[in-house]
Amino acid sequence: MRKLTFGILCKAQIHGRFAICLMTAIDKLREWDVETQMYVGRSNLPVARSELVSTWWKTHGPGDVFFFLDADHTFTVEDLRAILALDADVRCGLYASSDGTCTASFVDPKGFYTGQDDRLLLAGCGLMAMTWEIVDRLRQTLPEVVTADPSDCLFPFFQPLLLDDPSGPKQIWLSEDKSFCYRVRAVGGILRGITSPTIGHEVYKIETL
Numbered sequence: 425m426r427k428l429t430f431g432i433l434c435k436a437q438i439h440g441r442f443a444i445c446l447m448t449a450i451d452k453l454r455e456w457d458v459e460t461q462m463y464v465g466r467s468n469l470p471v472a473r474s475e476l477v478s479t480w481w482k483t484h485g486p487g488d489v490f491f492f493l494d495a496d497h498t499f500t501v502e503d504l505r506a507i508l509a510l511d512a513d514v515r516c517g518l519y520a521s522s523d524g525t526c527t528a529s530f531v532d533p534k535g536f537y538t539g540q541d542d543r544l545l546l547a548g549c550g551l552m553a554m555t556w557e558i559v560d561r562l563r564q565t566l567p568e569v570v571t572a573d574p575s576d577c578l579f580p581f582f583q584p585l586l587l588d589d590p591s592g593p594k595q596i597w598l599s600e601d602k603s604f605c606y607r608v609r610a611v612g613g614i615l616r617g618i619t620s621p622t623i624g625h626e627v628y629k630i631e632t633l
Contacts, residue, residue: 426487428488433476433492435464442493445497445498449504461480469582473600478579485556486556491508493551497550503618503620508553511614512613513608514544514613516617521548528617529546542616542618544617549600549601562608565611566581583600
């Protein structure tokens with residue numbers, strides 16, 4: 425049976441609705457051998473994401489899938505199945521950022537929203553699945569980076585990139601998740617995504633005295 429690994433990142437806490445969504449998914453995704461890898465207290469996302477995926481690549485193999493689930497997202501089992509069913513190297517559930525804008529960009533925006541072309545250029549990592557095969561292909565283009573543990577190393581899959589701006593002399597900065605997508609496409613990988621009314625962020629408010 426293929427292994428599905430949920431990689432969960434959070435700075436300080438896991439949200440209640442997310443926990444319910446995750447436990448339901450683990451219980452119902454019987455077609456997969458499901459496991460979880462949790463990283464708590466890591467605010468350096470490029471390093472944390474790279475560490476998780478590097479460790480996963482070393483201990484898994486062809487046919488396995490790594491699935492980032494950020495700890496403030498909401499989703500259903502049907503959402504996860506729809507993402508995993510996409511015919512792509514990287515498969516994403518699309519959601520809005522805190523200012524209401526979409527975190528993804530599309531090969532053909534009109535084609536995406538008419539259901540004719542679900543290919544993506546870039547997307548956020550909040551709900552992102554990737555195959556072992558594309559991680560292995562990408563790994564071969566990256567240097568090994570020594571970590572705080574001298575016996576271990578990682579590959580900087582999520583190191584932010586600075587790209588030349590074709591419209592002028594300035595450069596474009598890509599965040600860690602968009603940089604990963606850019607690297608995937610650079611090695612010939614395909615990204616696809618879905619939208620769903622049940623994919624989103626858990627809204628919360630911290631009140632202070």
